[in-house]
Amino acid sequence: MNLRLSLATVAALTSVNAAFAADAIVIAEPEPVEYVRVCDAFGAGFFYIPGTETCLKFDGYVRMQIGARGGSDYDAGVYDGDYVEGWRFTTRARLNVDTRSETEMGTLRGFMRIQADATSNADASYGMDQAMVQLGGFYVGYTDSAFGAPWALPGMVRFGILHTDDGGQYASQQRQQIGYAFNGANGLFGSITLENDENEGEGYMPDVVGVAGISQGWGGVWGKAAYDESAEEYAVLGAAQYNIPGFAGSSLRLGLFYASGVSMYALDMPVSGGGSSDEGTVEWSVAASYLHKINAQWSATVGGQYFEEFSGDNAYMVQAAVVWLPVTNFEVRAEGFYASEENLVGGEDDDTWSGFLRFTRYF
Template sequence: MIAEPEPVEYVRVCDVFGTGFFYIPGTETCLRFDGYVRYRVGASEDADGWFKRTRVRLNVDTRSETELGTLRGFMRFQADWGNGDTGSNGTITNDGDVGIDQAIVQLGGFYAGYTESAFAAPWGLPGPARFGILHTDQGGMYADQQRHQLGYIFNGGNGFFGSIALEDDNHLGDTVLPPEFRNIGESDGYMPDVVGTAGLNQAWGAVWGGVGYDESASEFGARAGLQWNVPNAPGSSLRLGGWYASDPNAYAVEMPINGLAEWSLAASYHHQFNPQWGAEIGAQYMQSFDDPAFGDDSDGYQIEAAAIWQPVANFDIRLEGHYYNQDGATGEDDTWDGFLWFRRSF
């Protein structure tokens, strides 16, 4: 007797968590893949030739509903091929090695794992509160770094949001602080840094603020931002923001060329002319600490601008440039860089 074939279980669309999710066959877990492939060529004032970078990014997002809230696991795999620094995202020294750039587990509002610092890009909060004020890909200076962390997030139906995070200060990520300000390896390495964020996100735009306490330096940084969505111009917005640091610490933003800023102000505008064309321009001013190691009370600014063309869905071409100026900077007082990229998103 010939056995009956097993019934085929086709992949089902999962629309509970938004577009792109599908049920893993035989489970109630929803899965989504997204990411991009990008080629970028850049130049800078100090370059002797073009800098190239090709990046592959794959995000894996799994979610399911439980009696304690949504259970989520997020992983980001990334690989870069390049021959140097293009002015943003650092210098590439590897050749296509795939690494796990982020990994987060979340249940309800609680989350734990490795991702951007909650001071620069709070996990799970609305887009306007994440990264710098400037609309450009580089985003200006905003104390960008990645850290291990434990946290809790809140997203209310009325638009209010907030988070509290404990960050591991033994993992410095991209911070520019020298070791003498971190006390790495001493007993205070057991104590985490603390970051809090709160804000409001509605149809007109968003407003937010946050504070990060650097336990090793016993100092703090603060930031605040505002986004106004321009009426009758879908996709267009104006952003204003500022940062302050009580003394050099991990939550002080960088100066345009070298050093750390005591305070900084930024403004940026993105205009979407039509679904295919957009442009943005922004500027950021910084005042350094009165300390030779962190800028010696110098001031500086940077200007960033970009033009974006999306000829077809999920494909964009971006031309972006940056100019930096800082009085009393180590080395040159001003410099520039820029890039052109081609990106296929999915």
């Protein structure tokens, strides 16, 4: 009897102690953690901003360039009061921020580019290089002129005809703008853009640029037309790209420029430049370029452009480049440029040359 009573007492005490122990230990519920989700709706690199349906992407590059420049116009070692004959070092840092989300009116996009260039042994100041807002096909903001690099259209129609980084002469500039872009499933594309001319001419009238073309597996054909309201002059471009069968990444480009007079969209002569009068402004120009993709690491390109000035002078330029990609997202580029320009007044042709070796880390 005593044994049974002792066992019952021990069991009761054990239960009481266990209850007290359970009450003393409080285990908190884990808080929910929202991990970053990959957004594959807009291509590689996008992820969802936590708590939203907005996709975000950061990319850009850091590069360092060693360049040199010279020619017959270098007098006492100085060219245009800026370049000294010899080495020229430039380092650039660029950050792109791209946000996108789907709405009932199409994709809503916000894009900005922050960039700085160090051209001396001093810190460079960062600034806004581009900033754009787009809803569906409608866009507004500050970016490259649509005559040089139309916003939201295929890559082949952006920048110059030549495959080099410089791209040849193509009236490059950046402008405030409002526009609409169309990209069809069959490869047809086009845009119409109103560009700010800073109240020159009729104060409320902008400059106008139209682009149209087709892009398919074999290549593409496109045209651009621009009207400078203040100068009351226009410029046009017709171009084509042919992708070489059996050589993925290799292509041939041809292009023809024409300008009715001096305007923001006319080309400058490659040596004298200027473009503020008939001297230095190109009436028409033809360009051709070939890019050959040797393998996954190596490619090379060569191209040329011929110019006819309004005042009667003519000029030509050639550009060539070799690109090496030793590892993913790292590029080594060597590029060279030479231009010669007829000088009817001086009687001797003027020329200029330049080249650079560039190291770029993309991300």
